[in-house]
Amino acid sequence: MRRRTFLAGAATAMAAGPAVLAAGGPAHAAAPASPAVTFTNPIALQRADPHIHKHTDGYYYFTATVPAYDRIVMRRATTLQGLSTAPETTIWTKHSSGEMGAHIWAPEIHFIDGRWYVYFAAGASNDIWKIRPYVLESGSANPLTGTWTEKGRIALPLDTFSLDATTFVVGGSRYLSWAQNDPAVGSGTNLYLAKLSNPWTISGTPVRISTPTHAWETVGHRVNEGPAVIQRGGKVFMAFSAAATDANYCLGLLTASASADLLNPASWAKSSQPVFRSNDATGQYGPGHNTFTVSEDGKSDVLVYHDRSYKDISGDPLNDPNRRTRYQKLYWNADGTPNFGIPVADGVTPVRFSSYNFPDRFIRHWEYRAKLEPNVTNLADSQFRVVAGLSGSGTVSLESANFPGYYLRHKNYELWVEKNDGSATFRNDATFSRRAGLADSASGVSFESYNFPGRYIRHYENLMYIQPVSTTLDRQDATYYSE
Structure with missing residues (x-):
């Protein structure tokens, strides 16, 4: 039984990717392609709708909505965690009257x-709900100190409430996606997509690629x-936010093939459930x-988002200033889809532990028993701080x-x-x-x-124990x- 388990694991490991076969032992991989990255949350208090660009100059550039809704701020640092303490600069302030005069x-921030x-x-100052998308441009090397030129409003065929423009490139074409209300569709906002002829001008006719129809997309509003795009393995994944901006706010996911016609709404498939939502256990709402x-070494994808540390909000959520910017590592399932997990607790973010000799398997808990298993799609079961x-x-x-x-005890x-029951035995x-x-010893x-020196956490028949180690196989386990 023991031998059979290892041979099956070796076959799985070799099928999964590059591996080496230890003399007389099972297959094992080198250090993982995406090693752990950890952060300490929250990153920035009272900063909502965060956006980060990692630039070729070695800096991360960070901007976000401020509670006063009156200006655009930016900070930069050479590390993601460093953005939490980096000085902040106001690069643009709302107009005193007319367009661009309210609700910034x-x-x-994009480099194109x-x-x-x-x-x-x-x-607009005289109509604060006349929300429209706008663009600023700077040719300076450092956008925090450079001069910004207003390129004006992005002209859309439908002149209605519209916001949250983002841009991305697929197959050599640059796209703009945004949220907009269409009275013919109904209340609320839908997601639209169009190609760009330049960074502030769309070309062709926009298409509507998503409308809120699921119950979780329509709570409150x-x-x-x-919209936010990440690409991997020939797929385009567009995360989007849904529902009212209270504890019901959550992320859904649209998926398309990178080779498909992205301007055909049928190319996009929507998740049936949120991929990221409030969590009472971790206190994130x-x-x-x-x-x-991406991480500093470029090996890990990082999810950046905002949330609150409490569920109940007094009054309109838009008047509550306490949305905070947070980070956590984004993982990928064996089928190539992103796994957002849960919004983790404040403090140090968790990691996963993969087996040296079964690189596709992770320490996880199942009904509180610690096991070693592959394909843990309930990601948080395999994450530990x-x-x-x-x-x-x-x-x-x-x-x-x-x-x-x-x-883990x-x-x-x-x-x-x-x-933890507080007892000395438990501790x-x-x-x-x-x-x-x-x-x-280099990477593992x-x-x-x-309290039992000489015994180590090890796996045996896919269950976890503390046991003495003496053989090569023991040390691998x-x-x-x-x-």
């Missing part, structure tokens, strides 16, 4: 053909807005209006992402995820010394039991990669 919303562009929505960026050890100096504990306050040498059982990987990690 959802700025996005050697120049900077900011897309944003604005109302009928809303599809905030109304996650939405996202964007995507590495926090200061509950016992001992220099140790760590592994806290469940979807059950905060629950930790051993009981009769078996590993379970259980709630000791849930504490480990992080060691260099016993089978890969192993965890030695705090007790080595993991952070992803």
Whole structure:
């Protein structure tokens, strides 16, 4: 049985991608292509609708909606976490009268053909709900200190409430997507798409690619807005925000083939359920209006979004200033689709642990028992926050992402995820010394039991235990990669 399990795992590993066969042992991969990235949330208080551009000059550029809705701010840093403390500059202020005089919303920063562009929505001073999309341009190397020119309003065939413009390139063509109300369709906003002839001018006739029809898109308001695109494996994924901007706010997902006619609405398939929504356990509410960026090494995709840390809002949610910008790693399922997981708790973001000798399998909990399994689409079951050890100096504990306050602990040498009961026994059982990987000291990690030195977290028949290690196979079973 043991031998059969390993051979099956080896076949799976080799089918999944490049692997090497250890002499006398199972297949194992090199360090993962997308190693762990962690952040400490929240990143920016009172900053909604965040957008980040990673530029070739080594800087990340960040902009977002401010609560006063009266200006466009920007900051930059060489690291994503560094944006949390980077100084902020106001690059543009609303007009004192007329167009662009109110409701300055959802700025996005893009670099197109050697120049900077900011897309944003604005109302008029005499009609604050006359929201339309506008564009700024700068030819300066540093957009925080450069001069910005108003390119004006993006002219749309339908002159109605419209906002949240974003731009992306597929197959050499540049597109603009945005949210807009069409009275002929009904109340609320739909998602539209058109090609661009230049960064501020659409060409051809826009097409409507999504209308709020599901129950989760119509709570409080009928809303599809905030499109954000990420591409992978020949697919175009467009996340969008839905429902009212309270705890019901959530993300849905549209998917199209990159080779399809994107201007044909039939090319786009919508998720039947939200892909990202409020979570009572982690205390995160109304996650939405996202964007995507990449880690500093370019190996990990990062989800950027806003939410609130409380569910109940007094008055109109638009008057509540406390939407915060947050990050977490975006993972990918085996079928090539993005897995957003859950909005994780404030503080350090969690990681996953893949097996050294079964690289497609992750430590996860199932009915609180710790196991090693592939294709964990319920992502948070396989995510753990590495926090200061509950016992001992220099140790760590592994806290469940979807059950905060629950930790990976051993009981009769078996590993379970259980709630911290405050006892010394629990603290000791849930504490480990992080060691260099016993089978890969350069990139791997192993965890030695705090109160049973010499015993390590290892898998056996796809269940997790703490056991002594002595053989090469033992050391492989007790080595993991952070992803």
